[in-house]
Amino acid sequence: IPKPPLSCSPSPMRGPLLAAAGGAMGGAGGPLARTIRAKLTAALQPTHLEVRDDSPRHGGPPGAETHFGVLVVSGRFAGLPLLQRHRLVHEALRAELAGPLHALQVIARTPQQWQSDPHAPPPPPCLGGSKREQRRR
Amino acid sequence: MRAAVRTGWRIGAAAAALRSRAGRPLSQAAGEGGGAEGGGGSGSREAVERLVREHPVVVFMKGSPEQPLCGFSNAVVQILRLHGVEDYRAHDVLQDPDLRQGIKNYSNWPTIPQVYLNGEFVGGCDILLQMHQNGDLVEELKKLGIRSALLDADKDQEKK
Numbered sequence: 001i002p003k004p005p006l007s008c009s010p011s012p013m014r015g016p017l018l019a020a021a022g023g024a025m026g027g028a029g030g031p032l033a034r035t036i037r038a039k040l041t042a043a044l045q046p047t048h049l050e051v052r053d054d055s056p057r058h059g060g061p062p063g064a065e066t067h068f069g070v071l072v073v074s075g076r077f078a079g080l081p082l083l084q085r086h087r088l089v090h091e092a093l094r095a096e097l098a099g100p101l102h103a104l105q106v107i108a109r110t111p112q113q114w115q116s117d118p119h120a121p122p123p124p125p126c127l128g129g130s131k132r133e134q135r136r137r
Numbered sequence: 138m139r140a141a142v143r144t145g146w147r148i149g150a151a152a153a154a155l156r157s158r159a160g161r162p163l164s165q166a167a168g169e170g171g172g173a174e175g176g177g178g179s180g181s182r183e184a185v186e187r188l189v190r191e192h193p194v195v196v197f198m199k200g201s202p203e204q205p206l207c208g209f210s211n212a213v214v215q216i217l218r219l220h221g222v223e224d225y226r227a228h229d230v231l232q233d234p235d236l237r238q239g240i241k242n243y244s245n246w247p248t249i250p251q252v253y254l255n256g257e258f259v260g261g262c263d264i265l266l267q268m269h270q271n272g273d274l275v276e277e278l279k280k281l282g283i284r285s286a287l288l289d290a291d292k293d294q295e296k297k
Contacts, residue, residue: 058208082264090247097247103209104248106263121266124208127200 029053032065032100036093040072043092047111048073050120054105058126069105069123073114082108180239189243189253193281194225197240198250202227209262210250216269220278221286255281 037051050071055064077085085108200206202214230237244258252259268274275285
């Protein structure tokens with residue numbers, strides 16, 4: 001069961017927001033978004049979690065669910081360098097990354113870091129790469 | 138595809154250290170993925186190992202530094218450019234499906250772009266951006282004998 005979020009302020013992440021930890025009403029976002037949220041919650045017990053579907057910004061049709069950004073705030077990251085934090089996130093989403101999840105932006109912070117800087121940089125703009133690929137990933 | 142746009146900075150001792158380095162980088166976790174393994178294929182561990190050790194700064198990306206084909210790959214190129222790093226090895230994985238899978242197996246990392254400094258996997262676009270923002274990238278480049286252009290930019294500011 002996820003702990004209650006430390007911060008209830010509106011999310012600074014741009015783009016359509018699907019849920020925040022503890023406040024998820026269910027039904028928000030497509031099935032992959034829900035899966036991502038559930039798996040990250042189970043694996044990392046985040047105090048704050050945002051899952052953003054960026055697929056429309058990469059030329060996908062609505063509901064494509066191929067490009068996601070996640071903001072994970074968790075005490076599990078304490079003492080870990082960025083590389084290890086991202087690997088924990090990837091591990092939780094291993095099946096999805098081997099399947100439909102084409103791109104994943106990750107911001108991984110400890111609760112302390114998030115409190116001192118509750119802002120996330122916006123994702124870089126799409127340059128159409130996925131349309132020019134000859135094979136998936 | 139190589140992006141050998143030369144600038145004036147010298148690699149110096151870093152290159153010699155790279156060639157004589159005996160230890161393996163920590164990021165070389167046991168890769169379980171199938172495909173592109175064995176033989177002398179462009180995605181084999183041996184082939185990838187050669188590529189990542191070719192130069193102090195090696196990037197696997199979509200497109201080229203002159204024409205990135207992905208926003209995340211472009212972000213890596215732009216960050217390196219900000220630091221004045223224009224001479225590095227860039228490999229376009231869209232041109233080589235075996236390399237594209239092989240590099241993911243090698244680093245046990247699921248996405249492109251991938252950045253290697255001194256043969257060691259550093260991360261993707263998100264990590265490079267954070268390293269740029271918190272000053273770590275300037276330090277890592279310094280260890281490679283590369284002086285970040287941002288240090289000189291700061292100096293110019295102070296003079297004004």
